[in-house]
Amino acid sequence: MSVPPPARIVEGLAGAIGNTPLIRLRRASAATGCEILGKAEFMQPGGSVKDRAGLGIIEDAERRGQLIPGQPGIVVEGTAGNTGIGLTLVANARGYRSIIVVPETQSKEKLDFLRMIGADLRLIPPKPYRDPGHYVHTSRRIAEELAAQGERVVWANQFGNLANAAAHEETTGPEIWAQTGGRIDAFTCACGTGGTLAGVARALKASKPDLRIILADPMGSGLYSWIKTGEVKAEGNSVTEGIGQASTVPGNLEQGRALIDDAVQVADPVALEQVYDLQLHEGLSVGGSAGVNVAAAIAVARQMGPGHTIVTILCDGGARYQSKIFNPAFLRERGLPVPTWLE
Ligand code: PMP
Numbered sequence: 001m002s003v004p005p006p007a008r009i010v011e012g013l014a015g016a017i018g019n020t021p022l023i024r025l026r027r028a029s030a031a032t033g034c035e036i037l038g039k040a041e042f043m044q045p046g047g048s049v050k051d052r053a054g055l056g057i058i059e060d061a062e063r064r065g066q067l068i069p070g071q072p073g074i075v076v077e078g079t080a081g082n083t084g085i086g087l088t089l090v091a092n093a094r095g096y097r098s099i100i101v102v103p104e105t106q107s108k109e110k111l112d113f114l115r116m117i118g119a120d121l122r123l124i125p126p127k128p129y130r131d132p133g134h135y136v137h138t139s140r141r142i143a144e145e146l147a148a149q150g151e152r153v154v155w156a157n158q159f160g161n162l163a164n165a166a167a168h169e170e171t172t173g174p175e176i177w178a179q180t181g182g183r184i185d186a187f188t189c190a191c192g193t194g195g196t197l198a199g200v201a202r203a204l205k206a207s208k209p210d211l212r213i214i215l216a217d218p219m220g221s222g223l224y225s226w227i228k229t230g231e232v233k234a235e236g237n238s239v240t241e242g243i244g245q246a247s248t249v250p251g252n253l254e255q256g257r258a259l260i261d262d263a264v265q266v267a268d269p270v271a272l273e274q275v276y277d278l279q280l281h282e283g284l285s286v287g288g289s290a291g292v293n294v295a296a297a298i299a300v301a302r303q304m305g306p307g308h309t310i311v312t313i314l315c316d317g318g319a320r321y322q323s324k325i326f327n328p329a330f331l332r333e334r335g336l337p338v339p340t341w342l343e
């Protein structure tokens with residue numbers, strides 16, 4: 001066994017966020033004749049790509065004086081779960097509290113994790129974005145009410161707060177550039193807020209303007225049609241969590257629009273096939289959005305032809321979805337194939 005040189009000592013949680021491995025995906029690469037590389041964000045302290053956004057948003061609030069290290073403060077956010085986890089861990093490390101608003105449809109594992117790490121978790125019924133009860137509006141109202149009561153509070157607003165994409169422009173993008181030595185032809189990833197895609201795209205295109213940036217979208221989301229026609233048109237419902245949009249384009253994604261060259265759409269069974277394949281044959285346990293990303297990277301590789309290098313994101317880990325995409329009863333209920341080893 002070869003052991004890499006010991007890592008330097010890092011400063012607390014913040015120092016442990018980022019610098020994830022870039023993993024060659026053997027089977028996806030062999031199937032396409034391309035080099036398909038996955039950024040292992042499931043290895044972050046909070047278990048997802050959103051640790052970077054959580055840290056970036058809280059550091060930005062501190063720079064603006066909205067939070068003051070060493071003094072009480074509250075971070076409020078509406079989230080599918082992972083951003084809430086990242087924000088809560090960073091808040092814990094800095095002495096702040098967090099109030100996290102999540103639609104109750106999100107995986108039990110993410111909700112349990114949020115409770116476990118001490119988030120003040122507010123579960124609400126899922127609502128369309130135009131409804132005032134949508135989790136984003138609910139979280140904004142909670143922050144406004146606390147501010148009116150004189151609390152030092154920040155609404156993280158991952159969808160509109162550009163500190164989100166900036167965190168990826170400053171860390172994820174440059175890491176990918178350094179890890180590939182600039183040998184990269186395309187980057188593809190799915191969008192929730194678009195922070196990852198927009199930030200990485202900005203960093204990579206600054207060094208290599210002809211690199212292709214491809215938005216990956218789960219079937220049922222309206223972002224694919226937004227890229228193709230300018231109109232957000234959604235139909236259906238994906239089992240993936242944290243990605244896709246039904247009716248709106250988040251500010252973080254909107255400001256990266258000019259950098260996006262194309263979009264690919266991925267159906268749930270195709271994404272899940274990649275999730276199961278990565279787990280059983282590469283030993284990489286990932287969630288549904290990583291499956292969308294790898295399936296999209298394979299589609300992009302087939303469009304570009306052999307010999308290209310395509311990078312994507314392995315957003316979070318499979319353990320977060322044991323009760324869903326690794327649960328035969330859930331899969332059957334959604335009309336999705338149950339892999340034999342889960343039976
Ligand atoms: N995958 C998962 C599992 C997520 O939770 C998120 C964030 N909602 C994403 C992908 C998308 O990341 P971003 O918000 O940067 O677009």
